[in-house]
Amino acid sequence: QKEVEQDPGPLSVPEGAIVSLNCTYSNSAFQYFMWYRQYSRKGPELLMYTYSSGNKEDGRFTAQVDKSSKYISLFIRDSQPSDSATYLCAMVIQGAQKLVFGQGTRLTINP
Amino acid sequence: NAGVMQNPRHLVRRRGQEARLRCSPMKGHSHVYWYRQLPEEGLKFMVYLQKENIIDESGMPKERFSAEFPKEGPSILRIQQVVRGDSAAYFCASSPLDRDGEQFFGPGTRLTVL
Numbered sequence: 001q002k003e004v005e006q007d008p009g010p011l012s013v014p015e016g017a018i019v020s021l022n023c024t025y026s027n028s029a030f031q032y033f034m035w036y037r038q039y040s041r042k043g044p045e046l047l048m049y050t051y052s053s054g055n056k057e058d059g060r061f062t063a064q065v066d067k068s069s070k071y072i073s074l075f076i077r078d079s080q081p082s083d084s085a086t087y088l089c090a091m092v093i094q095g096a097q098k099l100v101f102g103q104g105t106r107l108t109i110n111p
Numbered sequence: 112n113a114g115v116m117q118n119p120r121h122l123v124r125r126r127g128q129e130a131r132l133r134c135s136p137m138k139g140h141s142h143v144y145w146y147r148q149l150p151e152e153g154l155k156f157m158v159y160l161q162k163e164n165i166i167d168e169s170g171m172p173k174e175r176f177s178a179e180f181p182k183e184g185p186s187i188l189r190i191q192q193v194v195r196g197d198s199a200a201y202f203c204a205s206s207p208l209d210r211d212g213e214q215f216f217g218p219g220t221r222l223t224v225l
Contacts, residue, residue: 046215049212105153
């Protein structure tokens with residue numbers, strides 16, 4: 001079993017829809033949770049960084065962490081074609097520095 | 112403020128040659144990480160370095176791979192005697208001192224082994 005599970009998709013939704021992306025994890029020692037966006041043949045771009053259970057909002061993006069269920073989510077509101085990319089969840093044990101990534105979900109927003 | 116810089120962006124090597132990948136962290140960042148992304152797979156941690164020190168190399172293959180971050184100059188990931196299975200995208204990331212997990216990635220070096 002992988003430490004971090006993420007549905008690779010692909011996921012295709014119409015422009016303006018709310019997108020929900022999810023990851024589950026097995027190691028309760030993970031304390032910090034990140035979402036990265038990666039466009040084709042580019043480096044990952046840090047979108048959200050959270051460390052506590054609950055919600056964190058930044059513009060059209062909301063990151064949600066539920067440590068009791070070992071489940072994290074990223075919501076994208078009013079999705080745009082420019083949001084089409086692969087979204088990677090990542091997490092780290094406090095003090096360890098080594099990011100553990102999910103496989104990534106390929107998202108396409110259709111105009 | 113320049114981000115993480117990596118060069119070359121693309122590198123082609125024949126089997127048995129050496130590959131050297133370079134990474135300059137963001138200004139003010141003293142921690143450097145290397146990750147590898149194989150086709151259709153997620154990113155896998157390789158090594159974590161600070162200036163002149165390897166902190167965690169638990170993700171590095173035991174042979175042919177080495178990394179350094181000298182006092183002056185960029186971090187180097189070196190792959191000796193490359194094989195076809197080394198073909199991948201190699202990403203470098205850097206972070207400031209006190210933010211666990213907050214890592215900023217470079218554009219990557221795409222290595223192709225013929």
